[in-house]
Amino acid sequence: MNTANLQLEGVYAAMTALMTALRDKGLLSVDEIDQALAKAESGLVADVRRPAGVSAANVEAICFPLRYLRLANRAAAEEPAPAFSVLAARVGQNKVRINLSDK
Known part of the structure; x- marks a missing residue:
């Protein structure tokens, strides 16, 4: 895994x-x-x-970071708190496809 990805995982946790x-x-x-x-x-x-x-x-x-943090925010009540890998997978499962032609 890219070291930068590991560092970002730490930033998301922070x-x-x-x-x-x-x-x-x-x-x-x-x-x-x-919001x-x-x-x-x-x-x-x-x-x-x-x-x-x-x-x-x-x-x-x-x-991705914003979607991850939104899920982490909503999952805060879960015990134990979901791991990074669990929330990251949820981001992928809940992905909203972006249509850049709408810009």
Whole structure:
């Protein structure tokens, strides 16, 4: 596996821990976190400045972190918390295909 992928897995774990802390302290609700991440994902998908040569598969890859974090946010109530590999698989199973011609 690429070392960068392993480093990103650590970043996702760190972001999940921060989201959990925000939620546990009552600073943001599950829905507020989800809305913020959904807004960021929509912005990435609709980015009209992205070079035309970027494929839909690459845009899917760009959106993966946001989709992962949204699932991690919603799965926070599960005991034990799902592992990275479980949530990553769920992202793939729930993937919404991006149609770049709609931009």
